[in-house]
Amino acid sequence: MSKLYLVPTPIGNLEDMTFRAIRVLKEVDLILAEDTRTSGKLLKHFEISTQMHSHHMHNEHKTVDNIVSQIKAGKTIALISDAGTPAISDPGFLLTRACIVAGIEVDCLPGATAFVPALVNSGLPNDKFVFEGFLPVKKGRQTRLLALAEETRTMVFYESPHKLLKTLAHFAEYFGEDRRVSVSREISKLHEETVRGSIKEVLEHYTAKPPKGEIVVILAGKDT
Numbered sequence: 001m002s003k004l005y006l007v008p009t010p011i012g013n014l015e016d017m018t019f020r021a022i023r024v025l026k027e028v029d030l031i032l033a034e035d036t037r038t039s040g041k042l043l044k045h046f047e048i049s050t051q052m053h054s055h056h057m058h059n060e061h062k063t064v065d066n067i068v069s070q071i072k073a074g075k076t077i078a079l080i081s082d083a084g085t086p087a088i089s090d091p092g093f094l095l096t097r098a099c100i101v102a103g104i105e106v107d108c109l110p111g112a113t114a115f116v117p118a119l120v121n122s123g124l125p126n127d128k129f130v131f132e133g134f135l136p137v138k139k140g141r142q143t144r145l146l147a148l149a150e151e152t153r154t155m156v157f158y159e160s161p162h163k164l165l166k167t168l169a170h171f172a173e174y175f176g177e178d179r180r181v182s183v184s185r186e187i188s189k190l191h192e193e194t195v196r197g198s199i200k201e202v203l204e205h206y207t208a209k210p211p212k213g214e215i216v217v218i219l220a221g222k223d224t
Contacts, residue, residue: 002071004099005078006092008085008111009042011214012189016112022046024109029075032067034082034091055079060091064098071104083214085113089133089158114187115156118216122154122182123196125221129154135167145174152224157217161185164211168203171219175199180220186213 005024010016025031025048032055033039039052055063071077079086079095085108086092099106119126130153135141148155159167164183171181177200184194191213195205199219 001105002074002076003105003107004071004095005076006086006096006106006108007078007080008109008113009039009080009083011083011112011114011187012192014042014045016188017042017046018109018111021109021111022048025050025078025080027076028078030070030077032077032079032095034080038082039080050078055091055095057091060094064095067095068098068102068104071099072102083112083114085111088113088115088131112188114158114214115216117187118182118184118194119154119156119218121184121194122218124154124180124182124218126154129156131156134158141170145170149174150222152221154221155219157219159215159217161211161213161215164206164215164217165203167217168199168206172199172203175219175222177203182218183211183215184218185211185215187216189213 005028007021007024025043028050031050031052033052034056036052036054043050043052067077079092081090081092084090087096096106115131119129130151132155135157136144171179178198181199181202182194182196183202186192195202
């Protein structure tokens, strides 16, 4: 039966690709990829020859209806992002919602997601947490930080290396420089690193040693 598959891909180490993900990508009629050049390397590595089309944040609004029509006509389609699980700070939500509304079965495979290992090895409470993803760059950033100042659950953020120092400085300003934080970068890759400490300590570390690679920031909630 035709359906939409959401298929996680490795965030670094190719050995994190599951057997099921490889099988599904070989069996579907079409793969929707965030960047066909990036995904092309992954598919080549696993000898997957399925046709691939582009599906990213700049065209997803325009392509959703057509994709839904293709699935309703009998095609089975898989959506992948450049790394990790689709719809987690990546395209996927709009298409998933449209398929559900249209009565199409959606099957999300378990697999790599950057924030899970970062959260688990942070040493901060992970029984309850809130995923914030990327903070607003300009408009709405101050409002969001003010709202989070009262958050008691552990908070999860994604950040780019060239904005990490600015974000940590904002954290020190809004949450206090003694609040605990854990910064993980290059998860599952050769130069994987996690730096833990107070916001002040971690800010000093990365001021002296500018960060590189993909970054997940885990911030302790407010003490109650």
